[in-house]
Amino acid sequence: MMRIGVCIFVVVTAIIPVKIVFAGPQPLQTPEVLENGTTVLLFLLALFLVLLVFVVSYFLRRFLAARLALRVTTVLLFVAAIVAFPLFAIASNSSLKTGISQALIAATVVASGWLVTFLVQEYREESERQRRRIDVQRAVRTEIELHYRDVEDTDWNGLKSRMDADFTNDKAYRPFIPRRERDRYFSVVIDSIDLLSDTQIVDVMRYYELVGRLELMNADLRSENYKEMGTDRKKAMALRFLALEETAAKYAHAAIRSLSNESYFRSFLANKKVSEPNKKGPGQ
Numbered sequence: 001m002m003r004i005g006v007c008i009f010v011v012v013t014a015i016i017p018v019k020i021v022f023a024g025p026q027p028l029q030t031p032e033v034l035e036n037g038t039t040v041l042l043f044l045l046a047l048f049l050v051l052l053v054f055v056v057s058y059f060l061r062r063f064l065a066a067r068l069a070l071r072v073t074t075v076l077l078f079v080a081a082i083v084a085f086p087l088f089a090i091a092s093n094s095s096l097k098t099g100i101s102q103a104l105i106a107a108t109v110v111a112s113g114w115l116v117t118f119l120v121q122e123y124r125e126e127s128e129r130q131r132r133r134i135d136v137q138r139a140v141r142t143e144i145e146l147h148y149r150d151v152e153d154t155d156w157n158g159l160k161s162r163m164d165a166d167f168t169n170d171k172a173y174r175p176f177i178p179r180r181e182r183d184r185y186f187s188v189v190i191d192s193i194d195l196l197s198d199t200q201i202v203d204v205m206r207y208y209e210l211v212g213r214l215e216l217m218n219a220d221l222r223s224e225n226y227k228e229m230g231t232d233r234k235k236a237m238a239l240r241f242l243a244l245e246e247t248a249a250k251y252a253h254a255a256i257r258s259l260s261n262e263s264y265f266r267s268f269l270a271n272k273k274v275s276e277p278n279k280k281g282p283g284q
Helices: 002-022 031-059 064-091 098-151 156-169 184-195 198-221 231-258 262-270
Strands: none
Touching: 031 064, 098 184, 098 198, 098 231, 156 231, 184 198, 198 231, 231 262
């Protein structure tokens, strides 16, 4: 995008000197007009010098000094692009008196300065917002991905069958499900959730809402009330917990995809664990 902008800028600004060169013989100019014309030529010369520094800095941007020069010249080019044509129009108008021309030029420069200041401020705010957005995406995605890796190779159907058999063979069977804190990072960045897109918010909140329900169910499975339930009710509740864990894994996968660009997500899929199915279940 920057290269395209530079090319367009070079073409547009080159129109002015080309027009001056090929305009043909001009009538005798007054000293004021000659002075204004000289000002325009000096302005164009300075403009192309800035453009040259910009191009050199762009190709040497791996160095700190070059990156600083690139930022400075970018602002200068914005200013030049805004004031170039008004200044040329004012300077080439021989009917304007010198004082009026100078006043118009000064007004153009001041107005351009205000505009550039506004644009730079907006750019900085958007850049900061984009940086924060990337940080939130990375933090939430990392947390979800860590928990997804724990269960991605789980054989859910086999696990449910084995749990069903355990309840059938042992009426006092009580499954042990370890606790997991799956929203530590999310609880820190929740106030910045508005930085994400609507789709990302839906995918992320859907996962964490289900994770919260699972932790509450885990607490119920550890309670004395659960211990005193009948075998059928205990089995139904435990199997329901596994079903929700399987759904949470699907939600986690969708959230990771939503929070990733195409390159990262392809890498994520390529690094998928290749191992025997997890027979113990999530977190065990």
